[in-house]
Amino acid sequence: GESVGLHLPTLSVQEGDNSIINCAYSNSASDYFIWYKQESGKGPQFIIDIRSNMDKRQGQRVTVLLNKTVKHLSLQIAATQPGDSAVYFCAENGPSNTGKLIFGQGTTLQVKP
């Protein structure tokens, strides 16, 4: 079946540096993508989303980039802070009106002080 994958299981960055978390998706028909953040002991929390008719979307300190040619999604976090330490998931929409999202495996972001 189709799946969404993340390139690295763990990413370690220095506080203040920028972080880039990557995701490869396999369903070229997907038209909506989401990044979730999951802190220890908590459920996934929505961070930012992007539709397939966009290449880039910016939020507060976060930017999502979508490259449909190579089916690649990335999350950029500017000036990474200790509070950014978490597991980050990408997800893509599943078939219409099924309620399904397809999740990637997750990248653990570790921020070093």
Place this chain on the structure above:
Amino acid sequence: ETGVTQTPRHLVMGMTNKKSLKCEQHLGHNAMYWYKQSAKKPLELMFVYSLEERVENNSVPSRFSPECPNSSHLFLHLHTLQPEDSALYLCASSQDLGTANYGYTFGSGTRLTVV
């Protein structure tokens, strides 16, 4: 709190026990979901409910039995589980099945350990 509340937060149960996980949302959402989260694996969809009707059973063993008595509450009844069922069980909701494509609201999960 995200608006989706799960209890208990932690549960340890023996393989012969029967227990239930509870999920509650007061967001006015019509669709609710159970997901299993195991280490180093993507989230696995277990069940989907829409307007209190089950619309998806994703090949889940019968030792897991969901119940949705109303649109605000979702239960997962557990019996004769196996150690490999130990995981974080996440409940989620969305306005409806169509808008689920735009993301869920997740609860904090129940950390289940089967001994």
